[in-house]
Amino acid sequence: MATNEKVKTQLANRANGQAPTPTPEQTIAAYMKKMAPRFAEVLPKHMDIDRMTRIALTTIRTNPKLLEASVPSLLGAIMQAAQLGLEPGLVGHCYLVPFKNGKTGQTEVQFIIGYKGMIDLARRSGNIESIYAHAVYENDTFEYEYGLHPKLVHKPAMTDRGEFIGAYAVAHFKDGGYQFEFMPKEEIEKRRNRSKTANGGPWVTDYEEMAKKTVVRHMWKYLPISIEIQQAAAQDEVIRKDVTSEPEFVDDVIDISTEIEEQSVEVEGEEAQ
Structure with missing residues (x-):
């Protein structure tokens, strides 16, 4: 006006x-x-x-x-x-x-x-059936382990979920395989602090989305993604x-x-x- x-x-x-x-x-x-x-x-x-x-x-x-x-x-x-x-x-x-x-x-x-941009780029590869990420809070039921038999269980609390403690990402491949990664808040914060806009922009307005994006980006190197898509994400x-x-x-x-x-x-x- x-x-x-x-x-x-x-x-x-x-x-x-x-x-x-x-x-x-x-x-x-x-x-x-x-x-x-x-x-x-x-x-x-x-x-x-x-x-x-x-x-x-x-x-x-x-x-x-x-x-x-x-x-x-x-x-x-x-x-x-x-x-x-x-x-x-x-x-x-x-x-x-x-x-x-x-x-x-x-x-x-x-x-x-x-976060949604990273997901969109990953899907364009044509080799991923589905890919998603979720935030984890202290009152959620959450278990994970790596090794020969990886395991991931997450049941969000229905009411007060408590403080944010981390985020994980999961990718299912069209050949039947899958990959998942969990990142605790401490590690997410380390990566946030390396950002040039750590104290402004989406890290302030959309923290959870940026936390999920950080995990997806970390998992990127394990995904069946073309060189062109990798260069785009860079x-x-x-x-x-x-x-x-x-x-x-x-x-x-x-x-x-x-x-x-x-x-x-x-x-x-x-x-x-």
Whole structure:
């Protein structure tokens, strides 16, 4: 919704014969429309460019911080999603996470594959009958063991499940075989802390989903998956400077959500003095 100041500015521009200044959202929408043919070229056959555009714009509207990021970086993240055939946002296939690049001081966008995205990529291999993951809580009935006769039993508690203690993933192959992996919370946290956006993005908003994704990703090397799919899954937690550049990992990141929290604490402290 336009603010009073924006409306006044637009009216003044019209009075002076000037075109209204486009909002950041309108600017992004215009770029998306212009880049639609290029996105369409890389989309898998099962995806539609109109749907991809709508989902991307909805994701951007629900996270205003994305509007503050560099446009090439944002379009690069959308291109990454398009190439992998993953839908960003609420579906949980992938996330577009704004962060402040510690080297450039500029807000850019990181592409992160979600739990459902990892599952979707695994299924594309054609050799997996089913694949899934579940979170485990302290009051659940849970047993597992490896060795010559692997065993996994999980009965979720019907009421108070207690604290999260870990997650496991199971894959059933079309030849009748299967593979499962369990990862305790301590190990999940170690892997989370290696992430450049450990304190923001989906690790904060969708912790359980990211925990399940972590286990699926760990199990990846044991699955009958093609080189192409393995390479696709490797394009996780990357950024692209623009739609034509190659994905790259970020070495020096200042997470925006963390920065905002720190600034909030400083302001509250100043007010208390």
